[in-house]
Amino acid sequence: MDDTELLVSSDQKMEDASTVNPTPAHTIPPSSDDSGESDSDSEDEAESNHQIATLESELSANPYNYDAYVQYIKLLRKTANLEKLRQAREAMSAMFPLSPSLWLEWARDEASLASSDNVPEIVKLYERGLSDYQSVSLWCDYLNFLREFDPSVHGYTPDGISKMRSLFERAIPAAGFHVTEGNRIWEGYREFEQGILDTIDKADLEERNKQIQRIRSIFHRHLSVPLKDLSSTLITYKAWELEQGTDLDIGSDDLSKVSPQVAVANKKAQQMYSERAHLEENISKKDLSDTEKFQHFMSYIKFEQTSGDPTRVQAIYERAVAEFPVSSDLWIDYTSYLDKTLKVGKAITHAYSRATRSCPWTGDLWTRYLLALERGSASENDIYAVFEKSLQCTFSSFEEYLELYLTRVDGLRRRMISTSMVETLDYSLIRDTFQQASDYLTPQMQNTDSLVRLHAYWANLELNIGKDLAGARGVWDSFLKKSGGMLAAWQAYIDMEVRLGHVKEARSIYRRCYTRKFDGTGSEDICHGWLRFEREHGALEDFDHAVQKVTPRLEELQLIRLQQESAPVKPSAGVKEQNPQKSTREKRKAGPNVEEESSAKRQKSKGQKMNDDDAEGKTATVPNKKSIKSETGKAADSKKEESEEAKPVKPKIFTDECTAFLSNLSPKAQEEDIRKFFSDVGGVASIRILHDKGTGKPRGLAYVDFVDDEHLAAAIAKNRKMLLGKKISIARSNPKKGKKDFTRRGNEGSGNSKDTSQVSDKAKASLDGETEGEKRGNEVEVRGKNTFAIPRTVKALGFTTPKPIAVDETPKSNDEFRNMFLKK
Template identity: 90%
Template sequence: MDDTELPSSSDQKMDDASTVIPAAAEAIHTSSDDSGESDSDSEDEAESNHQIETLESELSANPYNYDAYVQYIKLLRKTANLEKLRQAREAMSAIFPLSPSMWLEWARDEASLASSDNVPEIVKLYERGLCDYQSVSLWCDYLNFLLEFDPSVHGYTSDGISKMRSLFERAIPAAGFHVTEGSRIWEGYREFEQGILATIDNADVEERSKQIQRIRSIFHRHLSVPLENLSATLIAYKAWELEQGTDLDIGSDDLSKVSPQVAVANKKAQQMYSERAHFEGHISKKDLSVTEKFQQFMNYIKFEQTSGDPTRVQAIYERAVAEYPVSSDLWIDYTCYLDKTLKVGKAITHAYSRATRSCPWTGDLWARYLLALERGSASEKEIYAVFEKSLQCTFSSFEEYLELYLTRVDGLRRRMLSTMMVETLDYSLIRETFQQASDYLTPNMQNTDSLLRLHAYWANLELNLAKDLAGARGVWDSLLKKSGGMLAAWHAYIDMEVHLGHIKEARSLYRRCYTRKFDGTGSEDICRGWLRFEREHGTLEDFDHAVQKVMPRLEELQLIRLQQESTPVKPTAGLKEHNSQKGTREKRKAGPNVNVEEESLAKRQKIKGQKMNEVDAEGKGATVPNKKNAKAETGKAAGSNKEETEEAKPVKPKIYTDECTAFISNLGVKAQEEDIRKFFSDVGGVVSIRVLHDRATGKPRGLAYVDFADDKHLEAAIAKNRKTFLGKKISIARSNPKKGKKDFTRRGNEGSGNSKDTSQISEKAKEALGGETEGEKRGNEVEVRGKNTFAVPRNVKPLGFTTPKPTADETPKSNDEFRNMFLKK
């Protein structure tokens, strides 16, 4: 190859301001007689040094800033700071794969300073560049460098000839199939062999004949590859054959006098080039956007895949990844193709190594890299190094980290069980990997099915591979300690014990969890599961004991369920409720209809001499200025309303009719209003969202109401029932407040009339009032258990139990007597 084959700066998209290092160094140290120019150069140098210091600070704070590295290297080349330039390039290449143009710059800079002593170092540099990307220009530079600076090569020694032939044979499959540029590799190969022919003595007829046949073979191979300008290659070949004494018609395409096989191969190659010419035209257009050009590359790749030639497919993939090195989808597509066609081999693992360097944020590439290493029988040391490196990357989701951990465990398990393994692996490696995964993922994936899957796998291997029952139990206990609200985790633990025949241990687990609060109907499910378990495995005594424990809990859960469907609004102390049927405000009236609880509260506040705190319908406090104003709230005449302050004016509670509302259950505890709104974004029509929280703890209940603008949007929302939302399958149904008691709406507003029903007062409100409600005086028929029963409506009976009403001559029981009666064992 001559110097004209070297790629120009414009071909490699090098910056015009980038100059060769020696020239830049000479320019800096050359003194000028023009003082003005000297001053200008000094200012430019000072500005460049300032920019270099700024970039050094940025890279020190963030060594993964790709663009900062590019600018830093460009400035160091400009200032000819050779030592810093080498350090910067080494630091960047340790983190990122450098582009072909950056490798070409680096190699040329070092080659310009080359001597016979540092040739091996520059050769290593070229080899490193070709490990990142297969570039025709980089290959040509590499081969030309050896021809110029390696004495064994340009001296045509046996070692030099063998070295170059080996390199050319490597370059042909890597770059020689590039449709528009691949001819440069073939021509360079021929020229090298012709140079050898020129050194052979004319008297050595046998050796010259062998060399002529070698050159003819390269021509034949070249003519059979679909490349650009094959007609010019054909003319050059005929001219060469004419020199060797073969009579050929240079003006025709006839090769029959040389070889019919070559003629057929050449004709096929020209046809193949014609089929690819329009693809080459599309990807070489200058006015295409990045997306359009990428799509043209993908079309080209699909076409080559249909041809069935893996070498050509790899060639176009290599061109594509060099053009779009940070496209994770492209790398995934490429490596999948290699997995499918090559199965195993260094070519696959090398491709994965390059892919993970180019797109380290893609967990799927790392996981499949581990699998490729395992298929290639890589050592445990090599696989572990890749695994550890993958964990240092930043992925978009914790699921990707989980997949990496599981892939690592999969590989360890398979190799432990394999009889073909040379290495001996200890189970402690699996246990350590699981423990590391649990420690890292549990805080971020708590109460998720993915975390359950990890621990279930772990417990299974502890039990079956390590034969350690205590270890398996420890895995489940560790999970339940942090995620005890996962019903599926309890079920899985119990199922393991039942499968092993450990009935007592399974029963113990039911006793531990039947009182827990689970999402959706989980609490009822675990209770019924215990009864079913005792029917199948327990004695009559065990069954009776379970019934004694479970039935009260089921009654309590039933009441809570009814309360969730008809939750009363907490009465506002010191405020009058506005009539929902009237459009204008009415003045409050004193009289017999004044709420008993409000009077009691006012009296207690007066006795204690404290200010009364009012709570509006949204739960915000509003303070009444003084006792006089507080008393006026219950005793003023209708005409005194104008004297009230703005702060003491009653706030109208918000009433929800649920006429077009969806009731959602089994929500994840992390679900927020914006998450729900996004989930229904394809449906549209969302008016408002209300996520329910536990009144005692403030934690989410896993329930929500979503109001829609009309029935059409509501029906579309209900159609998403059982869809997965934040990792859980949620239930969506139309809210039906009339399904409960007629006296209550779901939000606790009276079904008819304007007077208040004191049966809506919660336990906390009763404690604040210091007395019994009217419902208690009538005799409650509800058994009160648990911390979540304070807001249960007093007129709802538990299913399956009836309590006779007191007779006329029977003294009604007090609230304490009623409670003591139900708490008797």
């Protein structure tokens, strides 16, 4: 039988994992009478080949498509394309940790082709599978494969016996504590040792007694573990003891004649199983949703943690991650438990390696992985390799990248100052890491406190470890060229110089930045900070100089702030004017007699019209006002309908006024899942799941619109609840408005590019020195450009409201006015 026939036969239903390999079935070629069946097979093959080509194209475009890989491998197995199948499996295992079922399928396919030459390669394949997930079935297949195909094992040579015993001892903590399936490991162990006993010469009593005692020890250990069907195991043990000549009552549970310690341990194990029976039943129920099953697993894990047995806790964690391999929260819980209990060791780093392969998008796992490697005294090459691999992943926020860079620097710093370090590390490693972080994060995290913290840390290490003052100053100078509008950056630079006692350098920085414009009250704060600095560190001349520089700047800032506060607030677009023709404010601008003038004009035009009609002797029929209004209204309505039809349909704009922002969503989450998640809350209006523009894959983010704030508040209360195996974060959406401040700039749309937020030339001159207005007694004429600097709500000193003219006062003639002025 060739390789193709063996591979095709392996598609048949797999037998129980305790059997080594399924017996391959020979394929019978179709006879000449089966032409119809042959034609259908050809059509199926053509269809499969077409599907394979389509999947190859998809995987070439997106190699991270897990489902496409699974379907691709399934089709290749069906067509018995062995070489392509191996390549596909290798490519998938390089991208993802394969599930236990995929590893079992792969190993069985290769085992069906096993020969004495390729046994080591298949052994490596089993070991790779067990490094991803601990599976009872995979362990049983592995052990049975060796017993069948390894000559040293089935020949019971000393090397083969030692190899199998070592593997069984590895399998017991990994799979032998599985409550429902662990019996298979123990039974296989006993069968192997029994096979050794059968090969020992009956005359060699000493060797036989040693082997009998070894089998008895395995029975005792088995009976002390809380597993399913312990009662049947007890019966099997008693029957075996009877064969060895021990007088036991098979019908009772009494083990006192064998060993009181074993009897006590077995009784405790049975009690422990009864305590876990309902938990096992919960996680094995059919038709459970992923969320419900995940919750049952978490309850089981908490129960085992209270029992205090680390081996059992690890066993249930391993079962959970095999069921939910892409749950980042589960991996974080698991690795956190290992950090607390094991502290250091290969088991921890191996768990982190599996976690980051399963959930590479979780920055917290990579950060903890680096710390675990450092605790385990890993080499610099190993740590650097993990760090570089982490930077190739895609995270949900740039804060996660920043945390990775900081963790890397922390580790380098600790190892450089450690006296017990064997390796000698150069400071350039720290400098290069900081430079890489700054180059990558500065464009993405512009003007954030996190970026200031990064550069402050960098400058501090340049001083303390690099012993390079010029390098520390260069860090700040380079950063301020890109983020000079951040007050915190200037303050951190000044604080560094003050801490070092460099007063002149700190003063120089104040001179560079006190005229800059900062957000909020930052411009005033830097000015007051300079004055406070000179009080504490400078001489009187320095303080006077600072006052001379700062005072005009503070006055200028005060004027700008007053102008901004007094600027009229533009009414919102949603507020309709009461009079569509002209607002009251516009009428006030036009003058106080607009109403009277317009009324007089209407009366005048009406009278003139009537006079003209009378003069011509025509009989004018005055139309009804209601009919005029009706006709004009109809015309207006028709015009409105035409304009509305001509208008293009505008895209829907989401205001996010009553919207929840969801993050850390499972990539599998659909709108139906989110709507079902909020079914107890209700009020969901619409759901928007965000996708990556390049790949089209879900980004793990979504917006959910609610009908009112009450439903939104109830939805936010479900923050950190589980959805498809992940704790989702829920917060109220608060997008940046992005609107320009109308009071800061002039009419930008009209082409006037002049920045009216700055003080005019005459106003600046009034701050720097005496102007022409001051020579005239500070009576500056308020007109032209100067009016910009005077708030409308502020009146000049000595200004009094003129007395209004009385209604009954008789107007004065021109002569009376002339006499009044001549008297003065």
